[in-house]
Amino acid sequence: MNPNKPSKYLTLVTEESRVEGKKNTERNPKNLRKHLSSIRLSRKLQSGIDTDFYEKITKKFLDDFYPKKCNNPSCEERILDKEISTRPDIIRCSKCHRQQSRLSYTPLMGLKLPLYMFGVVFHESFLQFPKVITATEISKRLGIEYKSALKLKRRFQLFCSDHLPKYKVLTYRALEEEYKGFKLNPDTETDVAPKMGLKPYVSADACVLYSASQRANKGRSRYRYGGLTSSIFLSPKLGGKQVGTLVHGICIQNGPAFFESVSDTKANTIGPLLVEQIPYSVPLFTDSGYPWLYNIYKNHRSVNHSAKSSEARYKLARNRFCKLSVHNQVIEGSFRLLKSSFSSYCYIKPEYSKLYLDEFSFIKTSKFFGLDCITERCFGSQFSWEGRSTGAREATVVRIGQEKYPHRRSSKETKKWLIQAIKDRKYQEPEREERLRRNKEQNKYDLNSAEAISRSRKALAGEMKRFNDFWSDSQKSKHKRKREIKYENLSFKIWNSIQYYKESSEENPTVQFIADKFKLDKRTLMIILRKWLKYGLIQKRKLFNKESHDKRVDFSIVLKSDSLPHLLYTQLPKNKKIFRRMDQ
Structure with missing residues (x-):
């Protein structure tokens, strides 16, 4: 059964009914309002939306992720589960009948639109993935203004940003359990495939979305600067404003993926992201842009995409993308998916990039873990990487056990709550002086x-x-x-x-x-x-x-020591002779 089939839920307005309605309004002007409201209702239902179905989705979403508890001491924090048929945004206690708003302290706080509209955005976002649902598409589907559709999109993005850290915790625990005591051969000239077996590859890399072209730069080329950051900032003579988005991604083969908007690819910027999300025993595969990881991750392996060929007739080597089973094609494939999906937006401002990337990361990761593992009422088993080669659908679901995530409450319960919540989650673009200071700052990991x-x-x-x-x-x-x-x-x-x-x-x-x-x-x-x-x-x-x-x-x-500190090997102290021979 197709829930969006129009003939099941509405009666189309025919030409005969229009003529008959016009005659009735001419005879009795009081019927004009009734006739117009019926036409308006029919036009609304012609979009093929089952309002009852999507309203149930919204209520299920609020009950699972933002359950309300009774404040009456005699009820002992009983969860409110009694509905009121005439007021869908209110829920009450089944014992003391105390009422409370469903939408308070949730991303839907202050929502004036019908509840089913958020259910449409929620359901379609997961259904159409990896295709993204834009505000224009929401506006045309629901028949509302663009600003209202954009706010619905922002509310869904706030939900994704709030619950994405739960997936990061689950991923960290799963990787820590999977690679406990795992060690690769320190010799980088050995093949890693026998040691890796069917374990998932973990890759990290960076890419650029919506780079600044010469046309946006008033014809000025960026010959003075190199790297990814040169394509997201305008020329210094034009103010040096950031117009593109630099994305750093961490992806697990056939598993979760996390994307973060960053200002540069320095170790002091990317290092905390890797340390927080990847345990030290995990084999991390990157390109040659992470030379400072050798002391942090002992199982780190990199591949040189610019390797030269040993034969004179070729310029680049054949194994520049995969050498001895070392590659980062896992994150490269995720970037391909990300870029093709974000082409539907045409362009997004860098300040909102964090919200869009959190939304994409949340939906992609939820396809692997599922949504029931991050609900407030869910308790369950541990996770295992079973059947990695068969894909994520057959993997065991992860659940949080005996752990509560508090609601993010606003300090100012005003009409501008949504605006303030979005502002708190925006990407903060660094000033030009701050960027210059970071370029001169020494890598703290070295x-x-x-x-x-x-x-x-x-x-x-x-x-x-x-x-x-x-x-x-x-x-x-x-x-x-x-x-x-x-x-x-x-x-x-x-x-x-x-x-x-x-x-x-x-x-x-x-x-x-x-x-x-x-x-x-x-x-x-x-x-x-x-x-x-x-x-x-x-x-x-x-x-x-x-x-x-x-x-x-x-x-x-x-x-005689557990770890090796950083030492100087070629810079000898002044007025000091060379060290004595070891055999003396």
Whole structure:
């Protein structure tokens, strides 16, 4: 049965009825109002909307997500479930008959339109996904003004923004349980497919929506700037206003996806988003734009989309999108879906981008988890990634157990409640001075924290402070910074490899083993090992070859610390000689 079929719920106005109605109004003018109201009602019902069906959807939405409790102490917080047939926006207690508004402290607070109209927006938004429902479409479907349709859209977006954090909590717990104790081989030249198995890939990346073209820039090209941020801001001579939207996304294969509007792709901006939503043990797959993640996520893998081909007849390598089963096509596919869906809007202002992205993230994630897992009355089981390859429909539903999410109440119960609620959830565009300050700000994920320095010994703490001073000094030359980054990345790879080798084989690796594995010259390797030995991070053990003809001496490396701090490997202190040889 099609609930939107017009013939089931209305009688069409024929030409004969119009002529007969006109005759009746000429005979008796009192019938004019009755005749006009019947025509107006018929025109309304011709849109094919089952008002009773969609009104039940709205009431079900309010009862599940915003249940009302009786304030009478004798009722012991009984949930209000008794309806009043003539007043659909009022609900009362079945025991003491105390009445209360259904719409108070909800996104529908102060709604003047019929309740069924929000049910249409709610139902169609989920039904038409991934296609989005625009305010113009709502206006034509319901026969209301554009401003009223836009407010209905904003109310649904407020609901999505309020309940999206619940899905983030569920996703974090599911990933934490799925990848508990999971470790990839630190050697980046090994295939990750055998280790990953059927586990879901987690990817992160950034893209631009509605970028500023040269026409919007009055013909000025953006040759002075590079990267994604150059396409969302106007030229500084035109004020530097943000006209595009920069989106950072986190997506799980065949699962949830979360999109956030950001001002830049700096580590200080994107880092908190990753840390809050992804546990540290999860293998995170990105492109080469996240070089600072090596110290945060040990299972982080990246693929270089600009890799050059080894053959002279080709410019780019064939494996620049997928190398050794490392790719970020999960988030790239989600971005393709996002861009094609947002093309229906034509354009959205950056200040409202957070509301639109929260709506899209909520609906996409709800297709995987379901809506019943975030209702106020729902208690249930845990979640498991069963049947990942078969898709999200067969996965077990997640439920929240013994946990309450408080309602977001407005401090000013005025007519401008909706305007204030939307304003609180807008994207805050940074000023030009603030953007310049962020560009010069040092990445906090590349520095030693004050807590780590205070817990270290005096000599090691001084070296950690010297590292922070080096990277905080903007006058340092580019080649010094580049050389230091190279040694630091290599040091963390060696440290993680030693830990992995010790856990897998229960033996301590030797210097020769590490040099052969990373294809390093021993002089380069000894620069790192001597630094660790000086500050007590490792311990050496001399090994002799058992064969009589081989007189070479090797050393085994024993880790004495749980974590590796950030240290300088190429910038030696002034008036200091090179470190002593390790074998002395």
